[in-house]
Amino acid sequence: MDVVEVLMKLGGVARTRELVAAGASTTALARACNGELVVRASRGVYALPGGNGDLLEARCAGAELSCISAAQQRGLWVLRPPTLLHVSVDHGGLVPSSRLRVHRSKLPLSTLSICVQCARCVPELDALCVIESAVVLGLVDLAELRTVAKSRRAGALRRVIELIDPHSQSILETVARYHLVRAGFTVASQVHVRGVGRIDLFVDGFLGIEADGREFHSERREFEEDRRRWNLLTTRGVPIxxxxRNLLVNQPDQFIRLVTTALASHSPQR
Incomplete structure (x- = not known):
């Protein structure tokens, strides 16, 4: 089997034994290296040129990506990229590095195991983003999470599970909902409004919240649709x-003050 193809399937970085197990011969591997199609990154570790830097560093150190670093690599919702590279080893030595945060785990790691690691290791909101996305994307079953959370050491995981909304559509929606719930508001997700579509969040039954991660509108059609929705909601007396992202992630207290003020000024009792 073609070495480059095998490496692509293995994430762009692999050990010799993994390549051979996947059908690549050592002769083909040597030929690929001589042709500069593959790079020998360290003893027994090979990579595609320009491959995943974090995965390469982990495997050169004798480990695998884990916890929040593995979540990022697998496309789960990561709120804040980690400052250290989180890796797991299950046996053997590890090349020491001040850049590594080491977990002891049985390998290979499932997405469920990564979620459990995040619940134990990173702040609650960061863990919620990862775990909720795993549920939303269908990579982890909520019932399976609840089963794992029955263990004595799973208190943090149980708390995160109570916060999960499987209907969430984005990381910013998750972040906004987390801060609103923590502030004591009643929050509904993905509320359908006739003629408008779905609103990300509804607070206390009448204030809509739309979490916008875009810096600008990529298309004129998208811009016009946003304005149509906004105007229709306004004519129906629905404040939005x-x-x-900056407000939700970096200024959550200001976000809550904004919501509190909006609720007071648009209260049906006024």
Whole structure:
């Protein structure tokens, strides 16, 4: 089997034994290296040129990506990229590095195991983003999470599970909902409004929240649709706050003050 093809299937970085097990011969591997199609990154570790840097560093150190670093590699929702590279080893030595945060785990890691690691290791909101996305994307079953959470050491995981909304459509929606619930508001997700579509969040039954991660509108059609929705909601007396990633992630207290003020000024009792 073609070495480059095998490496692509293995994430762009692999050990000799993994390549051979996947059908690549050592002769083909040597030929690929001589042709500069593959790079020998360290003893027994091979990579495609320009491959995944984090995965390469982990495997050169004798480990695998884990926890929040593995979540990022697998496309789960990661709120804040880790400052250290989280890796797992199950046996053998590890090349020491001040850049590594080491977990002891049985390998290979399932997505469920990565979720459990995140619940134990990173702040609650960061863990919620990862675990909720795993549920939303169908990579982890919520019932399976609840089973794992029955163990004595799974208190953090149980707390995160209580916060999960499988209907969430984006990381910013998850972040906004987390802060609103923590502030004591009643929050409904993905509320359908006739003629408008779905609103990300509804607070206390009448204030809509739209979490906008875009810096600008990529298409004129998208811009016009946003304005149509906004105008229709306004004519129906539905107040909407559109909040940015910066506000939600870096200024959550200001976000809550904004919501509190909006609720007070649009209260049906006024």
């Amino acid at each position: 706050l559109r909040v940015s």
